[in-house]
């Protein structure tokens with residue numbers, strides 16, 4: 001453990017802060033300590049509940065870890081105060097009552113943490129003391145920030161998907177787990193055991209997380225991809241889970257019948273053969289130097305990953321060693337998590353300003369004193385909405401903690417209250433739109449505020465930029481800059497004006513030559529062929545993201561059918577919540593919007609889903625195959641995908657659902673990785689096709 005002085009200081013500090021109910025005058029040292037422990041335990045249990053059950057943390061991970069470390073230290077120094085109920089002795093928190101429970105045949109444990117090279121060495125020394133003659137080798141893995149899942153297979157078929165819960169009893173989420181494409185429903189390969197439990201991490205790619213938060217109404221925003229993954233899995237309706245683009249990496253076997261495996265490395269190979277994705281960055285290490293090199297490498301490179309990691313997991317490779325080392329409290333002795341320090345930096349909140357979004361929303365953002373967070377200078381951060389600012393009690397002039405997680409936009413975590421001087425100012429949204437000065441409107445029960453003016457210049461600019469963007473109408477030769485010029489020149493007052501642009505108009509703009517004018521007109525023309533859902537997405541209807549646009553287009557098949565639907569009809573569609581449904585309905589009641597639809601119709605845009613399209617289990621998903629497939633030809637695979645309702649994409653874009661990679665893939669792989677597209681191998685595809693072919 002750390003040196004005595006540190007330990008003493010750590011213990012003294014919190015005692016000063018103990019609140020009255022715990023501290024009775026004249027109480028002995030012991031009583032004080034007990035009271036302090038009780039408080040710590042209470043705080044941790046409370047945080048656990050918010051984190052594991054509500055998927056809505058009330059503390060930052062760093063704050064939580066601080067409480068836990070302190071409690072562990074006190075219990076270590078005062079074993080007499082340890083209890084089996086202490087949060088240091090158990091994992092997570094029990095399952096919620098109204099979900100079926102699953103008792104884990106082999107407990108699902110947590111992992112002890114190391115935060116420095118020294119702590120890693122300490123871990124190694126402890127293991128070596130128990131097995132003095134053993135020579136260890138290690139498997140290094142990324143610590144994916146998601147939630148642990150235990151998947152049981154009988155005769156190769158998935159029969160149970162359970163969360164960790166309190167480690168002994170988890171929640172049965174089988175129906176939801178089945179909707180996750182990267183989880184095998186049927187094991188592949190030659191060696192199929194009669195019964196096996198595969199463990200791994202369900203996670204949400206960063207891009208999907210960001211997209212999801214864009215689509216969710218402000219009251220349900222997820223704090224990070226981990227909470228988004230847990231919240232999306234723990235849904236009553238599996239169709240909601242299905243719409244959330246969760247993914248999976250396998251990393252362990254809980255137990256297996258009739259099969260002998262001797263090393264963790266072999267475990268990973270076997271899991272891969274069975275058809276699960278295994279993280280491609282797993283690596284063997286033969287000594288602690290190699291382990292440290294791996295940790296250091298990924299501390300820097302983690303921001304290039306399409307998913308979040310919060311550290312590295314190091315496991316002793318030999319399963320016989322693992323068995324002998326066993327577990328202590330809630331952690332195995334044969335593994336450790338090397339955790340990266342949270343990337344939070346303090347800086348000044350200089351000002352709060354407001355942008356007008358494409359639906360008229362007031363979007364406050366922070367002007368920060370520029371600060372370098374791991375090589376990136378951060379000078380602004382999104383603040384979501386006024387409610388969020390109030391919840392965090394951010395005041396202009398505050399010192400604030402700023403966080404950069406993965407590639408997620410920098411976030412203001414909280415104010416550093418101790419640094420307050422009293423000169424900080426409580427923030428309120430302006431009463432009028434900063435762009436057009438119209439009084440803003442607040443929606444009851446929501447933290448959002450809007451500019452109601454349809455002619456608000458900033459709102460028009462944003463909505464036009466969105467309309468031409470890649471995910472929407474993809475008018476690629478007209479970017480943000482050109483949109484601005486077109487709006488400023490008065491050519492685009494409404495989205496339908498794009499379809500009446502003339503060459504003369506374009507040539508009159510600064511710096512536009514005939515060739516680029518022609519390109520722009522051609523791109524506008526081509527956009528008429530975009531599928532209906534893209535138009536729906538492009539229309540800037542509040543809360544409508546790509547996914548909900550697809551769901552609505554599939555459910556109603558045409559704009560006319562959608563127009564005729566009642567609010568109840570729309571809300572009833574699986575995956576469309578009440579806010580989205582009501583918002584679409586309201587939008588369609590507005591005369592100006594209806595007139596816009598008619599102008600778009602007259603211009604020849606697609607207002608219907610293609611009728612001849614197959615619908616099936618893969619509807620709403622797009623696929624792109626690259627490289628050589630072995631078991632079937634690419635065209636046969638594509639035909640089968642289309643037959644099952646899926647689409648074949650023409651290139652990699654953010655909206656691509658799956659990239660399937662065969663032998664010798666080309667540049668698409670790197671592109672897809674960058675775009676955060678889910679990437680699979682051929683085994684996965686075949687499994688998927690077989691699964692649905694039999695189910696159909």
Ligand SMILES: NC(=O)c1ccc[n+]([C@@H]2O[C@H](COP(=O)([O-])OP(=O)(O)OC[C@H]3O[C@@H](n4cnc5c(N)ncnc54)[C@H](O)[C@@H]3O)[C@@H](O)[C@H]2O)c1
Pocket residue numbers: 047048051052057058059060061062064065091092109110111141142143144145146147148149164201251313337
């Ligand atoms: N902010 C809060 O209020 C709050 C509350 C509770 C917990 N937490 C966070 O959760 C942590 C504790 O949670 P925990 O008990 O799940 O421990 P943990 O997350 O530190 O480590 C154990 C987990 O790591 C995951 N994991 C990812 N990749 C893995 C791999 N390759 N091999 C094995 N496991 C892998 C598994 O899900 C496993 O259950 C805390 O340190 C804190 O960061 C935060």
Ligand SMILES: [Zn+2]
Pocket residue numbers: 356433434435436437438451452453456457459
């Ligand atoms: Zn305005």
